[in-house]
Amino acid sequence: MNKTKKIWLDGKLVDWEKAKIHLLTHALHYGSGVFEGVRCYQTDKGPAIFRLDEHLERLFNSAKYLEMKVPFSQKELKKAVLQTIRANKINECYIRPIAFYGYGKMGLDPQGAPVSVGIALWPWGKYLAKESIAVKISKFIRLHPQSVPAEAKVCGYYVNSIFATLDVKKQGFDEALLLDYQGFIAEGPGENIFLVKNKILYTPSLLNILSGITRDSIIKIAKDLKIKVKEKKIKPRELKIADEAFFTGTAVEVCPITKIDKTLINKGKIGGITLKLKEVFERIIRGKEKKYLKWLTFVK
Numbered sequence: 001m002n003k004t005k006k007i008w009l010d011g012k013l014v015d016w017e018k019a020k021i022h023l024l025t026h027a028l029h030y031g032s033g034v035f036e037g038v039r040c041y042q043t044d045k046g047p048a049i050f051r052l053d054e055h056l057e058r059l060f061n062s063a064k065y066l067e068m069k070v071p072f073s074q075k076e077l078k079k080a081v082l083q084t085i086r087a088n089k090i091n092e093c094y095i096r097p098i099a100f101y102g103y104g105k106m107g108l109d110p111q112g113a114p115v116s117v118g119i120a121l122w123p124w125g126k127y128l129a130k131e132s133i134a135v136k137i138s139k140f141i142r143l144h145p146q147s148v149p150a151e152a153k154v155c156g157y158y159v160n161s162i163f164a165t166l167d168v169k170k171q172g173f174d175e176a177l178l179l180d181y182q183g184f185i186a187e188g189p190g191e192n193i194f195l196v197k198n199k200i201l202y203t204p205s206l207l208n209i210l211s212g213i214t215r216d217s218i219i220k221i222a223k224d225l226k227i228k229v230k231e232k233k234i235k236p237r238e239l240k241i242a243d244e245a246f247f248t249g250t251a252v253e254v255c256p257i258t259k260i261d262k263t264l265i266n267k268g269k270i271g272g273i274t275l276k277l278k279e280v281f282e283r284i285i286r287g288k289e290k291k292y293l294k295w296l297t298f299v300k
């Protein structure tokens with residue numbers, strides 16, 4: 001782990017090693033926390049955070065589903081993220097805000113347990129270190145929408161992602177792909193998916209998946225580039241005959257997929273539309289596209 005100096009915990013900056021919690025923290029036992037993954041990039045005008053407001057808004061929405069009262073406002077947490085970056089004198093990092101039911105009460109009704117909030121950050125390079133990846137459709141399906149609200153980013157949900165990841169990594173693949181309960185393509189363990197067929201960009205509708213902020217960005221960028229975008233239910237076999245495919249997410253950014261199960265996509269080569277979207281996305285996060293500067297929060 002690439003440690004930094006300070007972590008923001010419940011309103012104070014503490015030393016990395018001292019950001020500790022009690023063994024009987026509610027969220028440790030039951031997954032009753034909500035979190036975000038955000039990235040900060042080096043630009044010509046200093047470090048800038050990509051779509052911070054949208055990430056914090058999603059954090060607060062996730063908290064609402066868990067009936068969690070976050071003891072800070074969105075504005076206060078925005079300031080805290082900036083303060084933590086400055087305190088660590090870091091230009092480029094992955095940021096992990098988390099709010100969780102803490103220590104003070106056990107049992108499955110979390111109300112009454114104190115809510116803690118933390119912000120840690122550290123340098124985290126490419127999440128999937130290859131230029132393009134091989135993906136396997138997992139035997140584990142995405143959580144049923146009547147079991148959990150899919151649009152919330154809740155800590156406990158990620159056990160589903162962990163099972164899928166362990167399963168496919170054992171079989172030599174780089175990443176998993178989960179279907180939904182109806183057998184349609186849902187998403188990766190921590191990514192949304194896109195495919196290209198006959199120059200049209202397709203992505204699963206927001207039914208059983210997380211509403212990814214990178215997904216939203218790519219849809220907007222594609223439309224601006226006059227690429228037709230369609231959100232729909234996608235069958236695994238439609239994905240396998242796609243011309244191109246890629247994952248999106250804060251951790252993976254835009255990550256080309258060139259193999260699904262045993263099927264090569266585009267004969268194993270990264271496709272042109274994928275490359276174009278990846279290139280524009282990379283310019284945007286580095287502050288090189290004027291039109292999209294509104295997506296960046298500059299630290300200095």
Ligand SMILES: Cc1ncc(COP(=O)(O)O)c(C=O)c1O
Nearest residue numbers: 190191192210212213214249250
């Ligand atoms: C399950 C899941 N799907 C999709 C994503 C991509 O979302 P975003 O682009 O907001 O990082 C993530 C990451 O947060 C995720 O955990």
